[in-house]
Amino acid sequence: xxxxxxxxxxxxxxxxxxxxxxxGFVLIRQGRREAHKKAMLTAFAFSILFLISYLAxxxxxxxxxxxxxxxxxxxxxxxxxxxxVLAAAVPVLAIITLRRALAEKFDRHRKIARWTLPIWLYVSxxxxxVYWMLYRM
Numbered sequence: 818x819x820x821x822x823x824x825x826x827x828x829x830x831x832x833x834x835x836x837x838x839x840x841g842f843v844l845i846r847q848g849r850r851e852a853h854k855k856a857m858l859t860a861f862a863f864s865i866l867f868l869i870s871y872l873a874x875x876x877x878x879x880x881x882x883x884x885x886x887x888x889x890x891x892x893x894x895x896x897x898x899x900x901x902v903l904a905a906a907v908p909v910l911a912i913i914t915l916r917r918a919l920a921e922k923f924d925r926h927r928k929i930a931r932w933t934l935p936i937w938l939y940v941s942x943x944x945x946x947v948y949w950m951l952y953r954m
Contacts, residue, residue, distance in 0.1 A: 823874035824952050830867035831944035834860045838938045854918070860937075861911055867944070868908070883951055893950050900943040907937050 818826070837860035844853040883893050910933040917926035 820874060820877050823870050824948055827867055827871050827874065828945045828948035830863045830870065831941045831948070834863040834867065835938055835941035835945070837863060838934060838941065842934060857915065857918070861915060864907070864911065864937075864941075881951060885954065889950075889954075893947075896943055896950070897947055900940060900947055903936050904940045904944075907933075907940050911937060 837856045841853050841856035841860060844856055883890060883897075885893070910929065914926060914929050914933040917923075917929065
């Protein structure tokens with residue numbers, strides 16, 4: 818694996834995190850608490866691996882400019898802006914949410930999870946979209 822492979826790895830890790838988040842949501846709705854816990858911890862692990870890989874890539878390469886122009890550039894920059902702002906919140910929200918669950922403070926966990934899940938899911942999905950637009954369009 819080379820540095821050039823890291824964006825694809827990052828998109829894969831984001832996609833895997835999104836799948837685990839959706840699975841975790843479905844599992845908790847089914848009352849399968851242990852399976853939910855495993856899915857959410859796996860999503861967190863994928864997100865940590867993503868962050869390490871993302872930082873390693875950008876430390877070596879720097880920023881990558883979107884080359885397209887016109888309306889698609891506006892779409893890309895809008896997605897990137899919302900993704901970036903919300904991505905800054907995900908580590909804090911995820912850690913607080915997971916800590917409350919692991920401490921079995923489930924009322925407090927549910928209150929923040931209602932915010933954490935959609936934000937984290939949005940960031941994971943738009944991470945894949947940003948990759949696709951930047952490297953595959």
